Amino acid sequence: MENHEPARDSAPLLARRWVNLLLGGGVLASLASFIYPALRYIIPPPVPESTSRSVVAAKVNELKLNSGKIFQFGSKPAILIRTADDQYKALSAVCTHLSCTVQYRDDLHQIWCACHNGLYDIEGRNVSGPPPRPLEVFDVHVQGDDIIAARKA
Amino acid sequence: MTRLIGSSVLFILALATPGWAQTNDSCVTCHASLDGALAQPAKDYVSDVHHQAGLSCADCHGGNPKDDSMDAMSPAKGFRGAPDKSKVPEFCGRCHSDGAYMRRYNPKLRTDQLSEYLTSVHGQRLKHGDPKVAACVDCHGVHNILAVADSRAPVFPTNVATTCSRCHSDSKLMAEYKIPTDQAAHYEKSVHAKILAGGDTSAPTCTTCHGNHGATPPGVTSVANVCGTCHVFFVQLFQKSPHGPAFEKMGLPGCVQCHSNHEIVKPSDEWVGVGSKSVCISCHVEGDAGYASAKKISDELAQLDHSQKRAEDILSTAERKGMEVSNAHLELAQANENIVKARVAVHTLDPVEVGKLTDPGMKFSATAYEAGVAALRESNMRRKGLGLALIFIVIAIAGLYLKIREMESKPQK
Amino acid sequence: MSSILARIIQWFDDRFGTATLKEFLRHKTIPLHRHTVWYYFGGMTLFLFIIQVLTGILLLLYYRPTPNDAFESVQYVMTQVRFGWLIRSVHSWSANLMIFTASVHMFSVYFLKAYRKPRELTWVTGMLLFFIVLGFGFTGYLLPWNTLAYFATKVGTQMGGSVPVVGKWLLIFLRGGDEVTGATLTRFFGFHVAVLPGLATMMLAAHLLLVQRLGMSVPPSVEKRIAEGKETSKIMPFFPNFLLRDMIGWYAALGVLGALAAIFPWELGTKADPFAPAPAGIRPEWYFLFMFQTLKLLPSRVLFLDGEFAGILAFSLAGAIWVAIPFIDRKVGFSRATRIFTGLGIFALGYIIMMSALVFK
Numbered sequence: 001m002e003n004h005e006p007a008r009d010s011a012p013l014l015a016r017r018w019v020n021l022l023l024g025g026g027v028l029a030s031l032a033s034f035i036y037p038a039l040r041y042i043i044p045p046p047v048p049e050s051t052s053r054s055v056v057a058a059k060v061n062e063l064k065l066n067s068g069k070i071f072q073f074g075s076k077p078a079i080l081i082r083t084a085d086d087q088y089k090a091l092s093a094v095c096t097h098l099s100c101t102v103q104y105r106d107d108l109h110q111i112w113c114a115c116h117n118g119l120y121d122i123e124g125r126n127v128s129g130p131p132p133r134p135l136e137v138f139d140v141h142v143q144g145d146d147i148i149a150a151r152k153a
Numbered sequence: 154m155t156r157l158i159g160s161s162v163l164f165i166l167a168l169a170t171p172g173w174a175q176t177n178d179s180c181v182t183c184h185a186s187l188d189g190a191l192a193q194p195a196k197d198y199v200s201d202v203h204h205q206a207g208l209s210c211a212d213c214h215g216g217n218p219k220d221d222s223m224d225a226m227s228p229a230k231g232f233r234g235a236p237d238k239s240k241v242p243e244f245c246g247r248c249h250s251d252g253a254y255m256r257r258y259n260p261k262l263r264t265d266q267l268s269e270y271l272t273s274v275h276g277q278r279l280k281h282g283d284p285k286v287a288a289c290v291d292c293h294g295v296h297n298i299l300a301v302a303d304s305r306a307p308v309f310p311t312n313v314a315t316t317c318s319r320c321h322s323d324s325k326l327m328a329e330y331k332i333p334t335d336q337a338a339h340y341e342k343s344v345h346a347k348i349l350a351g352g353d354t355s356a357p358t359c360t361t362c363h364g365n366h367g368a369t370p371p372g373v374t375s376v377a378n379v380c381g382t383c384h385v386f387f388v389q390l391f392q393k394s395p396h397g398p399a400f401e402k403m404g405l406p407g408c409v410q411c412h413s414n415h416e417i418v419k420p421s422d423e424w425v426g427v428g429s430k431s432v433c434i435s436c437h438v439e440g441d442a443g444y445a446s447a448k449k450i451s452d453e454l455a456q457l458d459h460s461q462k463r464a465e466d467i468l469s470t471a472e473r474k475g476m477e478v479s480n481a482h483l484e485l486a487q488a489n490e491n492i493v494k495a496r497v498a499v500h501t502l503d504p505v506e507v508g509k510l511t512d513p514g515m516k517f518s519a520t521a522y523e524a525g526v527a528a529l530r531e532s533n534m535r536r537k538g539l540g541l542a543l544i545f546i547v548i549a550i551a552g553l554y555l556k557i558r559e560m561e562s563k564p565q566k
Numbered sequence: 567m568s569s570i571l572a573r574i575i576q577w578f579d580d581r582f583g584t585a586t587l588k589e590f591l592r593h594k595t596i597p598l599h600r601h602t603v604w605y606y607f608g609g610m611t612l613f614l615f616i617i618q619v620l621t622g623i624l625l626l627l628y629y630r631p632t633p634n635d636a637f638e639s640v641q642y643v644m645t646q647v648r649f650g651w652l653i654r655s656v657h658s659w660s661a662n663l664m665i666f667t668a669s670v671h672m673f674s675v676y677f678l679k680a681y682r683k684p685r686e687l688t689w690v691t692g693m694l695l696f697f698i699v700l701g702f703g704f705t706g707y708l709l710p711w712n713t714l715a716y717f718a719t720k721v722g723t724q725m726g727g728s729v730p731v732v733g734k735w736l737l738i739f740l741r742g743g744d745e746v747t748g749a750t751l752t753r754f755f756g757f758h759v760a761v762l763p764g765l766a767t768m769m770l771a772a773h774l775l776l777v778q779r780l781g782m783s784v785p786p787s788v789e790k791r792i793a794e795g796k797e798t799s800k801i802m803p804f805f806p807n808f809l810l811r812d813m814i815g816w817y818a819a820l821g822v823l824g825a826l827a828a829i830f831p832w833e834l835g836t837k838a839d840p841f842a843p844a845p846a847g848i849r850p851e852w853y854f855l856f857m858f859q860t861l862k863l864l865p866s867r868v869l870f871l872d873g874e875f876a877g878i879l880a881f882s883l884a885g886a887i888w889v890a891i892p893f894i895d896r897k898v899g900f901s902r903a904t905r906i907f908t909g910l911g912i913f914a915l916g917y918i919i920m921m922s923a924l925v926f927k
Contacts, residue, residue: 016559019552019555019559022548022552022555023552023553023556024552025552026548026549026552027552029545029548029549030542030545030546030548030549030820032545033541033542033545034542034820037649037652037653038620038624038653040648040649041647041648041649041652041653044647045646045647045648049642050635050641050642051479052638052641053634072479072480072483074479075478075480075482075483076482076483076486077486098493099486099490100489100490100493101486101490114494115493115494115497116384116386116493117386129383130383132348132353472834473834473835473836474831474833474834475640475641475645475651475654475832475833475834476644477646535827535828535831538828539824539827539829542821543821543825546818546820546821550814550821553810553813553817554814556810557807557810557811557814560806560807561807
């Protein structure tokens, strides 16, 4: 569509080249700055799902029998227990009294809160001390090498 | 013939009429047909737990339920009648202290109520001839006794305070014993009453601390033990603290001194320290060691509380903006745990002990706060990437503009 | 290089027969006069719509339309996905920008009387597109399932229930039930990503076809000046002159969007809790504010009608008249009638601006 006039002087041609360079460069660079984020976006992050519904609590054989581990579930602590008869239990570790973090007592075989001596049984029921409500219980699944805790549906 | 049929029909009808008043228990049949107070026992007894167990009037009062005449109530035939107030405990105890007898009906029921009662203030006074004190029937009812576990029973945990205050809030009655009558009113304001009203029957009521059958106010030295049955850590720390032996020497009741006995409310951080609401300054004055300790402890608590709230605020803001702060929340949870434990440690009355909890707590909440600041900063950092993209865009726009100028400065064909 | 490009183009040309399209584009012209600047807003709205489609598709890769997961999935996009915050904020801002440019486009067409014969259907399809765009805004707003969105939807669909005759049915249809629940979310999601895009595509095709077929309308005032010889009729070729200028506008819009996304990122909010009371100061997005304020100011009874019903009726009538304007204002010229219609437009615009502003009092 452009007239290819013979260049009368080199100045307009040079100017034209600069303009083309500026335009082409600008467009390409700006396109890159749009496409780059889009491409990074499409690649799934290392943690493929939100951790508020389910999370990997531990690896198989990470816990000894009759022991517990605190893990992060969303933004709250949770506790995974491997009982003496090799069952996995996962519960919220937020004490229902004043939100301290509970722990597993392998001598009592119960869940204990160090703040005011509250006790829960392995099913999360508040059995002694100030806690007014049981602990929230999570479902536990073993998937390959991972032990997964998930909120009950 | 018609007369025979007629009276037979009448008889059958009379038999068929529902109501246990048609049993062959003459006590009931007779008393049910009387008026007022004489008929009340028959009406009440329908719901009584003893009735459910199959016991009749005569099983307690004696007499002959098969006899329709007034002879049924002859003492010669074993009639005991209504016992005198002073004989009521033994009247009930005739069965309730008999282990072998009670086992036939309810093996898990205790049988020491009578012996306990005799040690109580009520029992002692009754023995010395005061008929106004409480005996079995005053709390449990007379003919409509319900099981303790029945929520309608006057001795069910949520009803106990009301039952006790029937006498103990009656100022005319209590005047001669010189016992105050404000306990129930105080208790109703307490956190224990609120928890109990909420349905948690493990919360203390009058009988939890005073005993039920052996009701006696706990002695000054044993109040702490009573509280300590639930509030374990606090009593342990308190006994080891300077106040433990000091209070004992001064004859002061441990926990009650600061927390009161009946109107036990949720304590606030302001109770600690030297401010207007503090309990410490009721004994300590400026210049003494206790005053200094109180001030230090109060400062430590306030500092951590403030730091925690500040971190909480910034994390909520960051979260609402859509920043990832779940790790920081976990840090903050630890700070929260530290302040909860610090409030327990207050009972050591030792700023160093409290500091062992508040210092790490400050670190946790500081970390959480920093994470919140970083999250907010990161949402601003994105401006840098934006700046770069904007430069490219401006270049592209400049290129377009120049292109247009170039194109349109050429003569149009 | 260019010969390879030319060869590729020729290859497609032989199969698609794009020669006629190219001829058409080459000859498409834009009238040049003092009101030419308003011609840019249609293309700008289309550009922003394309941005919405692209960012929307990207968001679709991670979004989950259930009450349990919706908020968390948006949070995931914003915190875990690389540049997720950018895509999401651009999508939210571009939606608002698009409604703004669509409104400017609509009012400029109205005041420049571009709806007159033969462009009546362009106006009608345009108005339908506008309603579809508002529908996009309303349905999309609920999808993050945060407190603001939940209650705004509750109030908005409640108003739908006040429509005469079909109100009750409309409410249930919109909400997927009596209340705003997960069913509402699923339904709104379906509308937002399938139904409305389909309708929009059809309506857009019709609208664009008409615009290309009929060319750009010259305002009556300019036509008059040309007829009186006070001005010469000037044109600009669409390709490349107008298009390059269009691109400047689009790049500027991209810059603005990026800046808004980075400097005023769209908030995530807090997850919706249907059982919590509505927070104070709940109000719909800015483009619904004037309706919201009107309904707030109406008394509970207007003559013999229920207040809210009367308000909805009034808006429905006003909307219907607005859509039918080309068929009402037939003799667009310089008669008093024309000035009345211009006045009507000024009143409408002023009313909308004033009512929206009043919400912030």
